[in-house]
Amino acid sequence: MRFNYRHLLFALIFLPCTLLAQTAKYPYQNTKLSFTTRVNDLVKRMTLEEKVSQMLNSAPAIKRLGIPAYDWWNEVLHGVARTPYKVTVYPQAIANAASFDRNALFTMADYAALEGRAVHNKAVEQGRDNERYMGLTYWTPNINIFRDPRWGRGQETYGEDPYLTATMGSFFVRGLQGNDPKYLKAAACAKHYAVHSGPEPTRHVFNTDVSNYDLWDTYLPAFKKLVTETNVEGVMCAYNAFRTQPCCGSDVLMVDILRNQWGFKGYVTSDCWGIDDFFKNHKTHTNAETASADAVLHGTDLECGTDAYLSLIAAVKNGRLSEKDIDVSVKRLFMTRFKLGMFDPVSMVKYAQTPSSTLESAEHKALALKMARQSIVMLKNAGNVLPLKKTIKKIAVIGPNADNGIAILGNYNGTPTDRVTVLQGIKAKLPNAEIIYEKAINFTNDTLLDYRDVSRQYNIDGHQGFKAEYFNNVDLKGTPVVASEPEVNHFWQEGETVNGAIKANNFSARYTTNYTAGNEGFITFEIDGDDGWRFSVDGQEVLNIWTRNRWGAQQYKLVTQPGKTYKLQLEFWQGDGKSNIRMTAGTYKKTDFTALVERVKDADAIVYVGGISPQLEGEEMKVPYPGFDGGDRTSIMLPSVQTQLMKAFKNTGKPVVFVMMTGSAVAIPWEAENIPGIVNAWYAGQSAGTAVADVLFGDYNPAGRLPVTFYKGDSDLPDFNDYSMTNRTYRYFNGTPLYGFGYGLSYTNFKYDVIAAPTAVKKGSKVTVKVAVTNTGKMAGDEVAQLYLTYNNNAKKTPLKALKGFNRLSLKAGERKEFTFTLSAADLSLPDANGKITPLKGKFTLSVGGSQPDEKNLTSGNIVKKTVTML
Incomplete structure (x- = not known):
């Protein structure tokens, strides 16, 4: 039924x-x-005004033609994002890159597209299919090159290498869009085109220029592959300017390369509010009309975020462009919608029949755990401190990420029904052990708010906690949805619902309770939220942050009388975008490291779970902590308070393991020298804690590899604003990294042998290298075989080395497997100074192993090499 x-x-x-x-x-x-015939017929029946209305991300219905309303804006970075429904959340993109498993990523995208179809179908049932985050056009993947570890959005990418990025991005697109000969399962979109990777605070205003060599060698290969080989449906142009022109109006990027050289036929969307940047920030255009006309003439079909494109009607009438120019864009947009089956009966479109049972299915949750395990990179295992024994009687689990359910989800994420933190994963692994847990410190300081007993003193209407009233507007007006809540601590993604009833955009809330004081004499309230809030005590307003985009925790110290009851009221409003509001109360205490060490010194092992968090790094954020700025980092060093705590733990003489969560490279020189066990766990999704526990206790043999260079410190980095690749990434870095791209350890060992490789090859030909790898250890495990090309005797500029192939294999103890790498003619070519792709000259060296050819990897053993001459 x-x-x-x-x-x-x-x-x-x-x-x-x-x-x-x-x-x-x-x-x-x-x-x-055919779709072409149908699209042409539909567009010719539309008025100019109707055509222009369809060029906004929130396109209205055209009832006379049977065109339903549709919002193009949706995300699926690592699972369906920002939906009000519960979905499977896989590891963050950078973690997926660390798995070096293209097939797992393909399957993840396939599953995510199915869940997206189920979400869309549910939205249709509920009459919500025209809302944001309910559509089938996803603005993913982010295939920008993670050129600088300070960029907060690097976590959304597949790392610093063009080959790895292009390969992983291609498999993601193929999995997401499906293999139906007629219909798309979902529409992927390659972003942000191009030469875009921070800084976040200046992304709307900065202009960048790079050499043609860097443009074609580093910044364009992934976009080229997705456009010319993988048939990605959409492209998003970036905020910044390139060679003085906004990217969405770039002669070089949009016209010469994307449309002419690559022949891209799909749709292009601006990044959200990007058209406004033309005249408000870049100052290259005088107003919305000139900016919009220029963007369309450069091939930007859709505007996201604002309505500058409505001025296209006047632009046509004023002769800035013709209605035929508008037709070109509108036809591209409707072609995508027709390919998604939006104008055909459900019976004709198999994907439109996807049931709700697909959401969080057993297979999807199992894949989320598998990919979390695959992504973990073991950086150090001195004295085989890992794996820990499951016979441990007492273990200390300490740190700001130990029980952080937000950090594991990354950014651009959905919300799962269940999530497992590291603390929860270890508890499940050791049901009979004594587990000491303390947060101990924040990410950047050692002063915590002790509020453990305060919640007992909140009471309203006969219940502990707060009366929560939610309003479907920003003015606290109308009839609210009322709920009873134990605390005020919310973080809503865009598109979620508040209390299951109100959309988490443009809403307001009021939280009310009575606080009965104890004998403490005073209490400190700490409040933080996104857009605006105000806090009152006994009807007297004491804090007011009622302005948009004001971020950062504020404190109010209330002097109390024992036994007296105070009425507390917190009012909050949220505009467009993700939102959070939190109120905690108690007394601030500086963590006594000596006392903490005393409490844990008799533990069998100490697991410190730290690093950073998507609460600190991400897209255009306001973060008032040292070392962070606008979502980016000003320093890649691990915050010093974390190092000081680990120094205290080291002095206990107990085994110390550092589990680091991060979306980017963190410099940990002291830890690398002094902590015996270091595991990088990224933001590993809903099953992060289970995966970490499996690795720590030997139920899974880690094989993840770094998709970015882990530098020793800030002095290794060029100016963040400099987009030249000189001394950047493993391909051009002249120094010695702390841990290099492609690095990662295992609990077993491997040996490589070259079976067959040519000594010479003709220009334009392929190269085939046959290799064998043997698990020489006593434990089954995965190995990531990597093929690098080192350039010899080439007169032109070349990378120091470059990844040209990788293969993740599972081998039992003692097992040997043979496999083949095939390098195409393009793999054996490089751009010249003008960007022209030309074959290599002279000799080059092929190296195969579990790491870079010149980096020591204790468990992947030998590197096999072969010198080849290009004829």
Whole structure:
């Protein structure tokens, strides 16, 4: 009955399509015709005003033509994001890159697209399919090169290497878009095109220029592969300017390369609010009309975020562009919607029949755990301190990320029904052990708010906690949705619902309770939130942060009388975007490291879980902590308070293991020298804690590899604003890294042998290298075999070395496997100073092993090399 109901509802919504498939009134409603014919017929029936209305991300319905409203804005970076429904959350993109498993990423994208279809279908059932984050056009993947570890959005990428990025991005797109010969499962979008990787605080205003060599060698290869080989449906142009022109209006990027050289036929969207940047920030255009006309003439079909494109009507009338120019963009947009099956009966589109049971299915959750395990990189294992024994009687689990359910989800994420922190994972692994848990410190300081007993003193209407009132507007007006909540501590992603009833955009809330004081004499309230809030005690306003985009915790110290009751009220409003509001109370205490060490000194092992968090690094954030700025980092060093705590733990003489969570490279020179066990766990998704515990206790043999260089410190980095690749990434870095790209240890050992490789190759030919790898250890495990090309005797500029192949293999103890790397003619070419791709000259060296050819890896053993001459 449920399927029949949904089928009927789909049919009613797309009534013109379903009925006219049999008796088509207009050709665009005839499903027997080609999409091109149908799109052309539909667009010619639209007025100029109707056409322009469809060029905004939130496109309105055109009822007379049977066109439903549609919002193009959606995300699926590592699982469906920002939906009000519960979904599977996989590891963050940088963690997926660390797995070096293209096939797992393909499957993840496939599963995510299915869940996206289920979300869209549920939205149709509920009449919400025209809302943001309910559509089938996803603005993913982010294939920018992670050129500088300070960039907060680098976590969304596949790392610093063009080959790895292009390969992983390609498999993601293929998995997401499906293999149906007619319909797309979902529409992927390659972003941010191009030469874009921070800094976040200046992304709307900065202009960058790079040499043609760097442009074609580093910044464009992934975009080229996705456009010319993988048939990605969409491209998003970046905020910044390139060679003085905004990227969405760039002659070089948009016209010469994307549309002319690569022949891209899909749609291009601006980054959100990017068209406004033309005239508000870059100052290259005088107003919305000139900016919009120029963007369309450069091939930007859709505007996201604002409505500058509405000025296109005037631009046509004023002769800045023609209605035919508008037609080109509108046809591209409708072509994507037709390919998604939005104008055809459900019975014709298999993906439109995806059931709700797909959401968080057993297979999807199992893959989330598998990929979390695969992503973990073991950086150090001195004295085989790992794996820890499961017979441990007492273990200390300490640190700001030990029980952090936000950090494991990364950014651009959805919300799962269940998530497992590291603390929870270890508890499940050691059900009979004594586990000491303390947060101990914040990420950047050692002063914590002790509020453990305060919640007992909140009471309203006979219940502990708060009365929460949620309003479907920003003015605290109307009839609210009322709930009873134990605390005020919320973090809503865009598109989620508040209390299951109100959309988490443009809403307000009021939290009320009575606080009965004890004998403490005073209490400190700490409040932070995104857009605006105000706090009152007994009807007297004492804190007011009622201005938009004001971020950072504020404190109010209330002097109290024992036994007296105080009425507390916190009012909050949130505009467009993700939102959070939190109120804690108690007394601030500086952590006594000596006392903490005394409490844990008899533990069998100490697991410190620290690093950083998406609460500190990300997209255009306001972060008032030292070492962080606007979502980026001003220093890549691990915050010193964390190092000081680990120094105290080291003095206990107990085994200390550092589990680091991060979305980017962190410099840990002291830890690398002094802490015996170091594991990098990234932001590993809903099953992060289970995966970490599996690795720590030997139930999974780690094989992740670093997709970025871990430098020794800030002095290794060039100016953040400099986009030249000189001395950047493993391909051009002249120094010695702390841990190099491609590095990662195992609990077993491997040996490589070259079986066959040529000594010479003709220009334009492929190169095939046959290799064998043997697990020479006593434990089964995965190995990531990597092939690098080192350039010899080339007169032109070349990378120091470059990844050209990788293969993740599973081998039992003693098992040997043979496999083949095939390098294409393009792999054996490089751009010249003008950007022209030309074959290599002279000799080059191929190296195969578990790491870079000149980096020591204790468990991946030998590197095999072969010198080849290009004829």
